Amino acid sequence: MADFDRVGYEDGHEPFTSERIVTSTADDLERAAEAALRPRRLEEFVGQLVVRDQLSLVLQAAVARGATPDHVLLSGPPGLGKTTLAMIIAAELGTSLRVTSGPAIQHAGDLAAVLSSLEEGEVLFIDEIHRLARPAEELLYVAMEDFRVDVVVGKGAGASAIPLSLPPFTVVGATTRAGLLPAPLRDRFGFTGHLDFYSAEELERVIIRSAGLLGVEIKHAAAHEISGRSRGTPRIANRLLRRVRDWAQVRGDGTMDLRAARAALEVYEVDELGLDRLDRAVLGALCTRFGGGPVGLSTLAVTVGEESETVETVAEPFLVREGLIGRTPRGRVATPAAWAHLGLTPPDPLTPRGPGAGLAQRTGSARSGGTLFDTGA
Ligand SMILES: Nc1ncnc2c1ncn2[C@@H]1O[C@H](COP(=O)(O)OP(=O)(O)OP(=O)(O)O)[C@@H](O)[C@H]1O
Numbered sequence: 001m002a003d004f005d006r007v008g009y010e011d012g013h014e015p016f017t018s019e020r021i022v023t024s025t026a027d028d029l030e031r032a033a034e035a036a037l038r039p040r041r042l043e044e045f046v047g048q049l050v051v052r053d054q055l056s057l058v059l060q061a062a063v064a065r066g067a068t069p070d071h072v073l074l075s076g077p078p079g080l081g082k083t084t085l086a087m088i089i090a091a092e093l094g095t096s097l098r099v100t101s102g103p104a105i106q107h108a109g110d111l112a113a114v115l116s117s118l119e120e121g122e123v124l125f126i127d128e129i130h131r132l133a134r135p136a137e138e139l140l141y142v143a144m145e146d147f148r149v150d151v152v153v154g155k156g157a158g159a160s161a162i163p164l165s166l167p168p169f170t171v172v173g174a175t176t177r178a179g180l181l182p183a184p185l186r187d188r189f190g191f192t193g194h195l196d197f198y199s200a201e202e203l204e205r206v207i208i209r210s211a212g213l214l215g216v217e218i219k220h221a222a223a224h225e226i227s228g229r230s231r232g233t234p235r236i237a238n239r240l241l242r243r244v245r246d247w248a249q250v251r252g253d254g255t256m257d258l259r260a261a262r263a264a265l266e267v268y269e270v271d272e273l274g275l276d277r278l279d280r281a282v283l284g285a286l287c288t289r290f291g292g293g294p295v296g297l298s299t300l301a302v303t304v305g306e307e308s309e310t311v312e313t314v315a316e317p318f319l320v321r322e323g324l325i326g327r328t329p330r331g332r333v334a335t336p337a338a339w340a341h342l343g344l345t346p347p348d349p350l351t352p353r354g355p356g357a358g359l360a361q362r363t364g365s366a367r368s369g370g371t372l373f374d375t376g377a
């Protein structure tokens with residue numbers, strides 16, 4: 001491959017993904033911090049009005065009838081509240097939640113063990129349900145529909161299945177990839193809720209609520225500022241809030257005001273659209289090195305010093321969603337919005353262009369979050 005500048009971790013800088021503040025997934029440590037901020041009841045759950053309203057009807061009806069509700073499938077991108085809603089469902093039903101996940105169930109027998117230990121009315125939460133192994137999936141169909149598991153005793157020709165009936169229970173499945181669920185499984189959920197990205201106004205309410213739970217005061221302008229940079233995702237909003245709180249405590253006077261919000265987000269290089277260093281490096285490379293594209297994903301990834309997969313799964317979805325990057329059969333292209341966001345003028349289409357054509361000129365003022373390829377200290 002040609003000697004493209006490796007914008008990003010030359011000079012021994014860390015790759016972009018370390019310490020990435022705007023990723024929508026969470027590690028174990030963060031999940032612990034999140035637990036404290038989770039809404040416990042449906043009425044505390046911000047936004048997602050349609051899903052909330054429908055779910056509330058399903059749950060209230062079940063409670064009124066004294067029966068278990070239909071099985072519930074929750075789908076949507078990471079960090080939007082699927083696990084939170086599963087917990088809320090159990091709380092609203094006044095029952096306990098049993099938690100497992102697709103990847104945790106290696107064999108059908110593992111699932112049979114979980115199912116046969118369920119108590120009447122309990123909620124079984126299966127996270128990442130699209131990753132269940134096939135035999136477990138088939139066992140689940142029967143359990144969900146007939147409240148029965150067939151326990152296989154013995155091996156080979158002498159094996160027999162003993163049907164074991166289960167008390168009524170509710171499965172809540174969560175998936176980030178509803179499209180990957182086989183139709184027979186999808187059909188067994190009586191209610192499907194699809195979670196969508198939150199509006200800035202909703203995230204503002206999430207932030208104000210979380211600040212209250214953390215016991216810190218936040219000015220409205222600061223909450224507004226953070227909400228606009230949170231990529232429509234409550235998990236990111238809560239994470240940015242914690243960083244702003246750090247800044248206010250360490251470098252400010254403890255108040256989370258607009259100054260603290262802006263300064264903290266500048267330290268973490270999250271710009272006003274919620275793009276971080278990797279996102280801007282990808283956009284910057286696309287515009288300044290490749291004249292706006294089209295350029296292949298692997299070339300783009302090499303240029304920013306990242307794996308193709310990282311660029312494709314971590315940076316690109318949001319850039320595409322924001323209309324900054326387009327995907328074409330010939331590669332990735334920058335949209336006019338991308339040029340504008342970087343403060344660059346797109347090249348004249350009549351001038352020849354190619355890698356490193358250097359046609360782009362900076363016109364805008366420097367954006368918050370530092371210079372384009374600043375790798376930080
Ligand atoms: N509607 C909401 N109101 C307030 N806080 C929310 C809301 N949705 C999510 N959160 C907060 O965002 C964080 C992440 O939510 P949650 O863990 O439920 O996401 P998830 O969809 O299960 O993500 P993943 O796909 O990664 O498992 C939680 O700490 C929760 O407090």
Ligand SMILES: [Mg+2]
Nearest residue numbers: 082083084127
């Ligand atoms: Mg979850």
